[in-house]
Amino acid sequence: MSRPGFVLEVDAKTPPLMTMSGALLRLERLGVGTRVVYGPDADRSTDPVGLIDAALQAPLGVDPLAAQLSPATRLTLVLLDSDAPLPRPYFDPRRTLAERVLEQAARAGVDDVEIVVASGLRQRWSDAQVTRVLGDRVATSFLPDDLISSHDVTAETLVTIGDIDGHPVSVNARVADSDLLVVIGLRADHGQSCPLAEGITDLATVKRLGSADSEPEFGRQVCELIAAQIPVFSLVAVLGQPLLSHSLRFASRREWEWGLADRLAFAGARQTVAALPRRGAQLLHGTPRADYAVIDVIGGAHTAVMENARQVWRAANGVEVPGPADVLVTPVWGAAIDESDPIGNPLAAARHALVTQAGSNLGTPFVREGGVLIAQHPLRHRFSNRRHSAAADFFATVLPQTTDPDEIAARFELAAIDDAWYLDLYRKRFAPHPLRVFQDWYAIARATAPLADVIWVGADRRSAAVLGHRAASTAADALEIASGSVGFSPSITMLRGVGLVVGDVK
Structure with missing residues (x-):
């Protein structure tokens, strides 16, 4: 059985911790008092x-x-x-x-x-x-x-x-x-x-x-x-949690437990990404594979199965977090967004940060109402012409006019879901239905509403502005921007991990 997840409170002796942004992996020193949420250890799969x-x-x-x-x-x-x-x-x-x-x-x-x-x-x-x-x-x-x-x-x-x-x-x-x-x-x-x-x-x-x-x-x-x-x-x-391939196995482990092989693999990964063109770096580390342990298999009546499976998953992957924070920091790794997109477009990154990551709690949010979410992702303006045509047009033509979900639904949704080109891509060329990008945005807007600000570290400023969010060059800059809403000594919770972790906020 794997070790359970836990919350690390950073002190002066805490080593640099790994952060993820798109295809990039970094080691950074975090501020003293930051609470870092680690998920359970990943186990190898067995015959289910x-x-x-x-x-x-x-x-x-x-x-x-x-x-x-x-x-x-x-x-x-x-x-x-x-x-x-x-x-x-x-x-x-x-x-x-x-x-x-x-x-x-x-x-x-x-x-x-x-x-x-x-x-x-x-x-x-x-x-x-x-x-x-x-x-x-x-x-x-x-x-x-x-x-x-x-x-x-x-x-x-x-x-x-x-x-x-x-x-x-x-x-x-x-x-x-x-x-x-x-x-x-x-x-x-x-x-x-x-x-x-x-x-x-x-x-x-x-x-x-x-x-x-x-x-x-x-x-x-x-x-x-x-x-x-x-x-x-x-x-x-x-x-359970994903156990990454050998070249990225260090990302599934806690930094202070890294051995020599883990440190060399991390250094090699950083040097390789720095030496390659952007597209090569994305392909190298953007689509890794992982092993997953099957914790349990549940069969029977549909409603009972789904509820029991939800409870088992939460029990196996849950971590008790002490209280909502003023600031939530979440990495956005492309490999956790879309298996066919090594980095993830800005809309996919926003949905992952605000809905998937920040929303992985058991009722009480990770961040208090009026708090700030800081996400780490480049938000590059890149969309697949075939798979993301509807999302690219939404980002380029709809959001610059309005980010209000009700107005978007009234003015733009019907035309998009009746568009012959989008529907042809959905039916014949393996693209999502055009309605999906609208529903993703509605979910993003609902998750954003209680927050005072959303700040992207290392992001394209124009892309962040289109989302109605802000961009910062470094984490320190992001905290300075956030200080207008949460003060200069905010409580900070950071989600650390490759897989999703359930936060039972107390």
């Missing part, structure tokens, strides 16, 4: 088959999976895509989960089986991604017969299964026509109450789920409606 079989045979609230299968069963495996761990795993646990379910289906004589990726507004999966996640065995059995598909929120074949307060809810046609859904997912860091609802429903429903004035209760009701209309058996693997 025993845990999977136990979850299938003794599920929560429903009969064992084998008892629900017969030769006449129309079975659909739904792969949740909203919580894929980053950095990307060497071996995706969803492969073993799917294989064990398919083996039970084969023993029961089930021959009507399809796989649906609950991708929602995210980019649809290519054949290469299907093979990487599910393996050659599953891919070669299902892909040639078109038995693996990614959900399309704009498809004309969606089937209405009911309504909530007059709002009709439609889902993927294959899902609606199934006798049994087996939902396969990972609990790594997402906070959605029901990723299934966001992954397989229609555009109007997804739009309401993530609107500028989103209603958490509506998401719960959609999830309950799906489970009431279609039998659902969920199977979720709970993951």
Whole structure:
């Protein structure tokens, strides 16, 4: 069992600590009294088959999976895509989960089986991604017969299964026509109450789920409606912290425990990045791989599984933090944002800092209302022409006019989600749906609202200004800027780690 996380209070004897910014790794001395939150140690993965079989045979609230299968069963495996761990795993646990379910289906004589990726507004999966996640065995059995598909929120074949307060809810046609859904997912860091609802429903429903004035209760009701209309058996693997590849293993360890090999690897990484052109440095350290231990596998009724998985993940990765701080400092490492983008565009960086990192608490925020968030990222104005066209246009044309989420929703959202070019990229070229960038901004705006300021260290000043934030050259400069809101002796909490850590703020 790994060592639990803890909070280090910096004193005069504390060595320089590692910080992350884009693809860059640095050692910096932090101010005395700064509280640095370390996550639990990362463990190596072990074979999860025993845990999977136990979850299938003794599920929560429903009969064992084998008892629900017969030769006449129309079975659909739904792969949740909203919580894929980053950095990307060497071996995706969803492969073993799917294989064990398919083996039970084969023993029961089930021959009507399809796989649906609950991708929602995210980019649809290519054949290469299907093979990487599910393996050659599953891919070669299902892909040639078109038995693996990614959900399309704009498809004309969606089937209405009911309504909530007059709002009709439609889902993927294959899902609606199934006798049994087996939902396969990972609990790594997402906070959605029901990723299934966001992954397989229609555009109007997804739009309401993530609107500028989103209603958490509506998401719960959609999830309950799906489970009431279609039998659902969920199977979720709970993951630990990422253990990075050998060349970056030092980043998974505490600095005062670095050995000679760790120090040499860190020095080599810095020298290599300094010697390479910017693009080369991004490719070298921007897309690392990691190993993840499977802490537990939970199967059974969907709502019970998701809640239990959430509790297990929080118990395994939680750290008790003493009180909300005046200032929260969070690194933004590109490898933790987007597996296909080594650094991350400014919008992705903002979402990671404000929503994912700062929002990883158990109710009480890391930073007090009226406090300041300091994030470390270059915020370079770079977007993929193919994958991020909608985000690039949003950043270039929408945010310079207004950052107000209600105004953005009223003036710009409808035109973007009806844009033929954006939709073609989503349906055919593996880009996110254009609505996704709007919903990301709404989440960023909600997270920003309680703060007096958001300051980016080492960032492009124009990009920070477009976001409505500020930029500073150094951490000392950022604290000087923040002093106008929090004074000259603020309490400071810093999140340190490669993976996400849950903060139980007291």
